[in-house]
Amino acid sequence: MRVDKVKLINFLSHDETTVTFKGDINVIIGHNGAGKSSIIDAINFALFKATRGKIDDMVKRGKASALVELELKMGNSLVKIQRSIPSRKELLFINDKLIARSAKEVNKKVEELGLDSRVVLTTMIVRQGEIENIFENLSDILKKVMMIDNLEKLTESNGRIRSIIMEYDAKIKASQDSEKRLKELREERDSKDKEILNLEQLIRKLDDELSALKQEESRLATEVNQLQEKAKIFHGLKTGLDRVERELSKLDQERKDLANIPQEIERLEKRQRKLKEIVEKKPDIIDLENAEKSLKDLNNRLKKLVQERDKIHADLKKKKELERFHIEYEKYKKNYDELKHIHEDFISTSRSLSDKRKSLNEIETKLRALPVTRKIDEIQKEIEEISQKINDLNTNMGAINSELDQIGKSMNALISAKEDKCPVCGGPLDELHKKQLLEQYNSREKELKERLKGLKEIQDSLQERMRRLNLELKNAQNNQSKAENYKEQISNLSREISELQEKVNRLQSLEEKYREASDKLKELDSSEREYLSLLGVNEEELDRREEEIATINHEIEEVSAKIQQLSSRLGGLTREDIGKAEKELRDLEWALSELIRKKGRVEQISERIESLLKQRDELRKEIEDLSFDQLELDRKRKDRDALRVQIETLQRDIGEKRGKLHEIIERRKQLESEITELTEKVKQVQDLSRAKERLEKLRRILSEGGLQSYLISTLKGRIENNLNDIMSMFNMSFARVILTFQESRSLSGKIDIQALDQNGQSLPIGMLSGGEKIAIALGLRLAIARSLMGSLGFMILDEPTIHLDSQRRAELLSVIQESMRVVPQIIVVTHDEEVLRIAEYVIRVEKVGGKSEVIEGVNQ
Ligand SMILES: Nc1ncnc2c1ncn2[C@@H]1O[C@H](COP(=O)(O)OP(=O)(O)OP(=O)(O)O)[C@@H](O)[C@H]1O
Numbered sequence: 001m002r003v004d005k006v007k008l009i010n011f012l013s014h015d016e017t018t019v020t021f022k023g024d025i026n027v028i029i030g031h032n033g034a035g036k037s038s039i040i041d042a043i044n045f046a047l048f049k050a051t052r053g054k055i056d057d058m059v060k061r062g063k064a065s066a067l068v069e070l071e072l073k074m075g076n077s078l079v080k081i082q083r084s085i086p087s088r089k090e091l092l093f094i095n096d097k098l099i100a101r102s103a104k105e106v107n108k109k110v111e112e113l114g115l116d117s118r119v120v121l122t123t124m125i126v127r128q129g130e131i132e133n134i135f136e137n138l139s140d141i142l143k144k145v146m147m148i149d150n151l152e153k154l155t156e157s158n159g160r161i162r163s164i165i166m167e168y169d170a171k172i173k174a175s176q177d178s179e180k181r182l183k184e185l186r187e188e189r190d191s192k193d194k195e196i197l198n199l200e201q202l203i204r205k206l207d208d209e210l211s212a213l214k215q216e217e218s219r220l221a222t223e224v225n226q227l228q229e230k231a232k233i234f235h236g237l238k239t240g241l242d243r244v245e246r247e248l249s250k251l252d253q254e255r256k257d258l259a260n261i262p263q264e265i266e267r268l269e270k271r272q273r274k275l276k277e278i279v280e281k282k283p284d285i286i287d288l289e290n291a292e293k294s295l296k297d298l299n300n301r302l303k304k305l306v307q308e309r310d311k312i313h314a315d316l317k318k319k320k321e322l323e324r325f326h327i328e329y330e331k332y333k334k335n336y337d338e339l340k341h342i343h344e345d346f347i348s349t350s351r352s353l354s355d356k357r358k359s360l361n362e363i364e365t366k367l368r369a370l371p372v373t374r375k376i377d378e379i380q381k382e383i384e385e386i387s388q389k390i391n392d393l394n395t396n397m398g399a400i401n402s403e404l405d406q407i408g409k410s411m412n413a414l415i416s417a418k419e420d421k422c423p424v425c426g427g428p429l430d431e432l433h434k435k436q437l438l439e440q441y442n443s444r445e446k447e448l449k450e451r452l453k454g455l456k457e458i459q460d461s462l463q464e465r466m467r468r469l470n471l472e473l474k475n476a477q478n479n480q481s482k483a484e485n486y487k488e489q490i491s492n493l494s495r496e497i498s499e500l501q502e503k504v505n506r507l508q509s510l511e512e513k514y515r516e517a518s519d520k521l522k523e524l525d526s527s528e529r530e531y532l533s534l535l536g537v538n539e540e541e542l543d544r545r546e547e548e549i550a551t552i553n554h555e556i557e558e559v560s561a562k563i564q565q566l567s568s569r570l571g572g573l574t575r576e577d578i579g580k581a582e583k584e585l586r587d588l589e590w591a592l593s594e595l596i597r598k599k600g601r602v603e604q605i606s607e608r609i610e611s612l613l614k615q616r617d618e619l620r621k622e623i624e625d626l627s628f629d630q631l632e633l634d635r636k637r638k639d640r641d642a643l644r645v646q647i648e649t650l651q652r653d654i655g656e657k658r659g660k661l662h663e664i665i666e667r668r669k670q671l672e673s674e675i676t677e678l679t680e681k682v683k684q685v686q687d688l689s690r691a692k693e694r695l696e697k698l699r700r701i702l703s704e705g706g707l708q709s710y711l712i713s714t715l716k717g718r719i720e721n722n723l724n725d726i727m728s729m730f731n732m733s734f735a736r737v738i739l740t741f742q743e744s745r746s747l748s749g750k751i752d753i754q755a756l757d758q759n760g761q762s763l764p765i766g767m768l769s770g771g772e773k774i775a776i777a778l779g780l781r782l783a784i785a786r787s788l789m790g791s792l793g794f795m796i797l798d799e800p801t802i803h804l805d806s807q808r809r810a811e812l813l814s815v816i817q818e819s820m821r822v823v824p825q826i827i828v829v830t831h832d833e834e835v836l837r838i839a840e841y842v843i844r845v846e847k848v849g850g851k852s853e854v855i856e857g858v859n860q
């Protein structure tokens with residue numbers, strides 16, 4: 001058998017990798033962590049579903065599922081295995097024919113093909129640096145591959161066999177109890193049968209008793225019923241009689257209460273007559289009241305009239321007294337009216353007179369206030385004088401100016417004179433003369449200018465004086481015209497005033513007369529007004545009053561007489577008395593009607609009593625005829641009730657007995673089924689005892705180690721033979737290897753490995769060279785595999801050279817090459833380039849960007 005091809009999808013560090021193993025020695029090479037071991041893991045997984053860690057960790061990180069496909073060549077057949085994580089695809093094909101389609105089926109098929117997982121995983125697939133571990137672990141490995149450890153577990157004191165035996169023991173013991181129990185149950189069943197018989201008899205007897213009692217009870221019940229009917233009638237009659245007697249006694253009482261009604265009626269009627277007499281006088285009282293009222297009215301009217309008459313009398317007297325003043329008033333009034341317009345004239349004239357006087361006064365004050373000035377002609381004279389002076393001055397100044405002019409001309413002529421003739425004097429003109437003349441002119445000019453200046457100053461002052469005088473003149477003229485105006489006004493006013501004064505004087509006497517009249521009228525005003533108010537009062541008015549007074553006095557007399565008459569008729573009876581009588585009469589009449597009604601009731605009562613007495617006699621007779629005996633009824637009832645209690649007790653007793661009977665019958669049924677069941681059980685005990693004996697025997701054999709020691713001794717020979725066969729192919733110096741089991745029955749002791757040389761001398765394994773040790777280790781693995789599986793397919797070595805020195809590395813490589821004679825295919829996983837030396841086919845693995853990649857090729 002060989003591994004042909006393995007395909008990894010999302011498995012560990014691989015995305016999708018296909019590896020083919022084309023050589024006999026295939027070397028998978030690459031750096032640490034490149035993904036080499038992952039390929040071996042894929043093979044293990046495909047074959048046995050074996051993994052280093054948790055199965056889910058085999059899926060590439062970040063992926064949801066993984067798939068591995070393995071192809072094996074077995075003779076001419078091609079075996080293809082597919083497995084996935086999660087476990088969806090578990091298939092096995094042989095020559096493309098689907099043979100197994102579940103994990104269980106695939107596992108079974110793999111085993112059938114000669115690949116025992118325990119053997120392959122412990123011997124044919126060698127993990128990093130573990131080649132020589134086999135020396136220490138040999139007994140464990142053997143135990144594992146032979147499953148002796150399982151056998152041992154089976155026979156341990158708490159092992160599976162022992163626990164089954166104990167189960168059987170418990171069952172057997174329980175069954176033994178059952179036998180005893182079965183006997184008890186049978187006894188109980190017999191006693192129950194007896195009980196049932198007794199109870200049935202008893203119940204029959206009680207039933208007879210019960211029916212006799214029931215008969216008696218029904219006879220008594222009929223009698224009681226008849227008596228009860230009678231009792232009902234009796235009670236009906238009795239209550240009727242009671243009712244009649246009760247009514248009778250009530251009516252009797254009522255009749256007694258009403259006995260004195262007639263006397264009472266008589267008394268009230270007498271009183272009624274008396275009250276009626278009083279009430280009848282009511283109209284007289286009303287008449288009297290009216291008369292009294294009209295008398296009062298008349299008296300009031302009289303009083304008023306007397307008052308009026310007295311007043312008129314007094315007024316007339318007063319009117320006569322005022323007549324004199326009235327005449328006087330009339331006289332003054334006439335004067336007053338006549339003088340009224342003169343008075344008005346006087347007043348207005350006086351007023352204008354005083355106005356004028358006031359004006360005159362004002363103007364005079366103004367006149368006096370005018371400023372005092374010089375006389376106009378005086379000022380004018382001064383102005384004339386000054387103007388004369390100014391004229392003189394001007395003439396003077398004109399003369400001087402013309403002389404100055406002359407001098408100027410003369411000087412010019414002198415200066416511009418060309419001839420030697422003096423223009424002034426006509427004499428010879430020499431320089432000296434010229435000079436003398438000029439000097440004379442100059443001094444004269446100077447003198448004249450001086451004088452002119454003085455004159456000019458005088459002129460200025462005169463002109464100033466002139467200006468002032470003109471101003472003064474103007475003021476004076478102004479004042480004069482004002483004064484003249486005032487004086488004219490004054491004279492006018494004075495004339496008017498004297499005229500007005502004259503008029504006032506003329507009106508004065510009339511005005512005085514007017515004043516007198518006015519004062520007198522004022523004096524007489526109140527008496528005049530009083531007189532006027534009394535103007536309407538006269539003698540006729542007075543007479544009319546006197547007449548009325550007489551009439552009323554007459555009426556008063558009449559009314560008084562009537563009052564007297566009525567009072568005597570009423571005899572001191574008041575309105576109150578009558579009111580009281582009326583009320584009493586009303587109450588009395590009501591009481592009377594009530595009494596009359598009661599009188600009627602008395603007659604009714606008598607009739608009713610008579611009829612009731614008749615009823616009573618009839619009822620008494622009926623009761624006597626009935627002859628009902630209450631005591632008899634009570635007695636019979638008591639007897640009947642006692643009988644009922646007896647029946648009830650008996651019934652309950654029978655019920656209980658029946659219930660008990662039912663219970664016992666049930667129990668008996670149960671017993672019957674239990675008995676059948678137990679009988680069956682008891683029969684099983686014999687079978688169980690036999691089975692237990694067999695198991696104990698088996699356990700004895702196993703724990704004595706018979707089977708193991710047989711297996712071990714057989715296998716030991718086989719392994720030794722195979723080992724020596726393999727070793728002979730390894731070209732070793734020693735002749736033979738011997739395995740010595742110290743504890744051959746259980747493999748619990750050490751296994752000693754000795755090499756024998758050509759001379760039969762033995763060497764312990766520790767004394768051998770490194771290469772020899774590796775060779776024996778590998779040989780031992782192959783020998784075990786061959787011994788258990790028959791033939792060898794492939795061997796996988798993972799990093800076998802690790803921890804080895806170069807000498808031993810070389811020896812290992814040659815041992816591997818030599819192994820090819822025993823195992824058809826070898827796969828070596830390594831990072832050691834030296835291994836390539838023995839490779840026929842190279843598989844290079846590299847990690848590129850988080851995923852493993854593979855390059856395959858034949859080694860050159
Ligand atoms: N589930 C996973 N998904 C992705 N990568 C993983 C997963 N499990 C392990 N790895 C990584 O895969 C890489 C390859 O591991 P593997 O054991 O195959 O390497 P190797 O080439 O045998 O290296 P060494 O010589 O060190 O054993 C490692 O770097 C590891 O960390």
Ligand SMILES: [Zn+2]
Nearest residue numbers: 422425426427
């Ligand atoms: Zn001269």
